[in-house]
Amino acid sequence: MRIMSLNGWGGKLHEPLISYLQTDQPDILCLQEVVHSPETSEDWLLYRDGDHVLPQRANFFRDVAAALANHTAIFCPAAQGVLWNGDQPVPSQWGLATFVRNSLPVTAQTQDFVHKGFSPHGYGDHPRSRSAHAIRVYDYARDRMVAIAHMHGLRDVNGKMDTPERLAQARRLKQLASRIAAPGDPLIVCGDFNVEPGSETFAVLAEIGLTDLVTAGRFNGTRSSHYRKQGRFADYMLVNQNVEVREFTVVTEPEVSDHCPLILEI
Structure with a gap:
């Protein structure tokens, strides 16, 4: 089974990202920073937050679902605000999504918030609402259940401390992962945590037997060259002792976001 975690950056690097996903075809894709604007047929909209202006793929969720046509697509909104088509506001949902190959039955799932709750009338003040999603799937190749959870951690304008x-x-994520995984299940927890490698987040997740593959693998970071700020780490993938890791890598080429894809083969 091939599991990918990626912050998609709202689809800003649309063409290389979609091409990469069409080629790679992970069994499970845990995708953060997903845009879903079902009321528009526009391809691109603008996100505006003060001086910060960012092109966003208007229906990023739909685009990825089309690229992974043999997958079940699940969108988990954290907020609904507006993106802009010129001077025209367009209602747009923002959150994360999970894509599961159709041959892997989803036997259980849970969706919840790790920070605040759903924001229905605007994206809100920083740090904004953040959601998480967890699934339990049946892996016929190994005749077993596998549990996977991911989140997009809150962004603090003061940094990742x-x-x-x-x-x-972290405690809410631990609770969510514990709810989905039965005793003996391989459990994978991943996402854009928005913390540094030494964060107490990892001590909390260690309470349910999880260890991080990014820091253990001594990778140089999880950010691509499109990220211009200080700090090269944001994304992590943790596993419990029931996960048989065949290979884990932080993908640096091709660049499909300001984050690097994390890929786990089990």
């Missing part, structure tokens, strides 16, 4: 909000977030 530990805060009480991030500690609470």
Whole structure:
């Protein structure tokens, strides 16, 4: 089974990202920073937050679903705000999504918030609402269940240091992962955590037997050259002792986002 975790950057690098996914075809894709604007047929819209203006693929969720046509697509919104088509506001949902190959039955799933709750009338003040999604699938190749959870961790404008909000977030993620996984299940927890490698987040997740593959593998970071700020780590993939890791890598080429894809073969 091939599991990929990626912050898709709202589809800003649309063509290389879609081409990469069509070629790679992971069995399970855990995708963060997903845009879903079903009321428009426009290809591109603009996100505006003060001086920060970012092109967004208007229906990024739909685009990825089309690229992974043999997968079940599940969108998990964190907020609905507006993107812009020139001077025209367009309602747009923002969150994360999970794509599961159709041959892997999803036997259980849970969706919840690790920070705040659903924001229906705007994206809200920073740090904004953040959701998480967890699934339990049946792997016929190994005749067993596998549990996978992912989140997009809160963004603090002051940096990626530990805060009480991030500690609470880690505990909620631990609870969500614990709810989906039965005793003996291989459990994978991943996503854009928005924390540094030494964060107390990892101590919380260690309480349910999870260890991180990014830091253990001594990778140089999980950010691509499109990320211009300090700090090269944001994304992580953790496993419990029941996961038989065949290979784990942080993909640096091709560049499909300002984050690197994380790929786990089990």
